[in-house]
Amino acid sequence: MAPLVRALGAAARLIHTGQHYDDSLSGRFLAELGLPEPTLLAGVGGQTRAVQISVALAQLDAEFAARPPHAVVVQGDTNAALSGALAANARDIPLVHIEAGLRSHDRAMPEEHNRVLIDQLSDVLCAATEDNRANLAAESIPAERIAVTGNTVVEAVRDALPGPDERAALLAAHGLTPDAYVLATVHRPENTDDPAALRSCLTELAALAEQVPVLVPLHPRTRARAEAAGLEGLLAPLTLLPPIGYGEFLALARHAALLVSDSGGVQEEATVLGRPLVVVRRSTERPEAMAAGFADLVAPGPEVGRAARHRLAEGDAGLRRLARTPSPFGDARASQRIVALLTDLVADRAAGGAALPAAA
Template sequence: MRTCLSPNSVAVVLGTRPELVKLAPLIHELGDATRLVHTGQHWDEAMSGRFLRDLDLPRPELLTGVGGRPRAGQIAQSLGQLDAAFAEDRPAAVVVQGDTNATLAGALAANAREIPLVHVEAGLRSYDRAMPEEHNRVMVDHVSDLLCAATEDNVANLRAESLDRGRIELTGNTVVEVVRRQLPDRAARAALLAAHGLRPDGYVLATVHRPENTDTAEALGAVLAELDRIARAGTPVLFPMHPRTRAAVERFGLAGLLERLAVTEPVGYGDFLGLANHAALLVSDSGGVQEECTVLGRPLLVVRRSTERPEAMEAGFAALVQPGEELGGLARAWLSDTPERLARLAATPSPYGDGLASARIAALTAALAGRGAEPVVPLAA
């Protein structure tokens, strides 16, 4: 452990599997100072329990009655239980990450009890007010005591909103560490591809789960039709299907568009990285994949109307596309020059830092909690 904190003194509040992934290296840095609190926003033993084991995380305090509620209900239910927990056993600091309902609930609970609050991955902005996550991340930034910004663009976003510069720290993104640690070794990756009947650099890996792509038959049908077209042209498409997407396919009668796709159940995080590491092209609406592709050096088409992570686009790893012809046309263009594109991306550094973000954030958190810490290694701009 790199910090000088008392056991269980830092409450790390999260509620989704992506938060487990992104916060894992920070939890390891904090060591026994971590008090892990899971709101249950995304909780099931098969998926969340597996992520805890795969990421070597401690068993969390688990809130009840949160999952399955609408946004306001999730926040309210989480906030009430967190407030009671913090009143009974007050932490020295609270850490939240990103922009989920759990993030906002944890931030409000800390603010209400005047507990120092750390926001990991602060300063992301899509400027799309139709995204609930945009409202969450803005509110959390404005009540946080320490804003851990992953990139210079994130720092600029925070300063543009007149947030105190003394609260803002450029730390890099923990995703760099996560990917490096969780990527299976060469032999395991070879076995993984063999199990799916795939060859390196010869397939598309696709994931779709966001409401903008699954809430209407038109949007989901447009995405699946283009994936089907890619498969018909001879490039295998591996499609680990999210439960929300599977339900939408059944609801809208779109199962016929899956016949040529290699559809699987959701895969573990390490397996996903192993598959992504050898894909000729990634197609996804995930925020995390936009970061992971820059560490893996793989091209990504982001099927969304907006993004809070423009760095991957600016560095040449990703492009924002709409479902339908725009997705299909660019996918075919990128697949046509796969060797050249992969060589170019392999030589391009990730914009998300040097892999030391969690050590910086742990030291800053310890300093905020008033316990002292090792000196923070600055991230080169």
């Protein structure tokens, strides 16, 4: 959302729900991305899903009653996004959903329920891709409410990626050679809450570390789960880093021979950076990354190691191929399109119109 917030300037008011409440995971990102000081909600982080939604919803309702916005913009599929959508709907405030139409078709994924609910509530649905538009059409959402804008992540990555000299200095500080290491992240509950799944993920990464350095910026949740399950021995072969800033992560990802992750955002970022990715999940809402040749989707287990070694074996030829492949998530103009949609939405609302976008 950073490119959109910056594009809106003084017209943007940022509300931080606190779902990601650790300063190393949240506060430093706000500063690094040059975002304005947000309104911060209280008591949301660290709660169960139902409590997160209800606590955030109550506070957002009070905020919107005291200072009604012209429109509410939510991004993605988090509990925070659903809370914002419900609060906007309850106050009859126009709702714009960024990344509308993502679908994994996996009902075991809480985010899937959030996505569907937010899209049904939204007045303007900003689909990143034509596939996302098709998903929305299949759910009988009127075409005039949908606009294909691309994804703001393309701009965010290009804006936040450090320059070549800074990247070279960072790699040197870590003792790394470009295109000769693996960068991995593991944080989703499906891979961390189940000790067997976590053991499987760490076993494959540890085995991969016998071939090539494996860097893991370790999420606090993952570290705690690994220690509780007695898996410290599998962490030993890995190069563990504390949670790192967005620019540092992008710099490390840009020169990694391979990314291994269960993150949704990394699936998009890898396509902008031109890096191969092994997605460690049962399902994904971003099949475009696979279709474009950037990513392989594998469930936790031995297939993770096989897919990783296959990608590493492609070497320079594989990296050159991906460098020539455009990201399926857009052309770095998504924020411009969304600002135009918001401008039209507010104008139409003020004039008593239907407040519906033209497809972009």
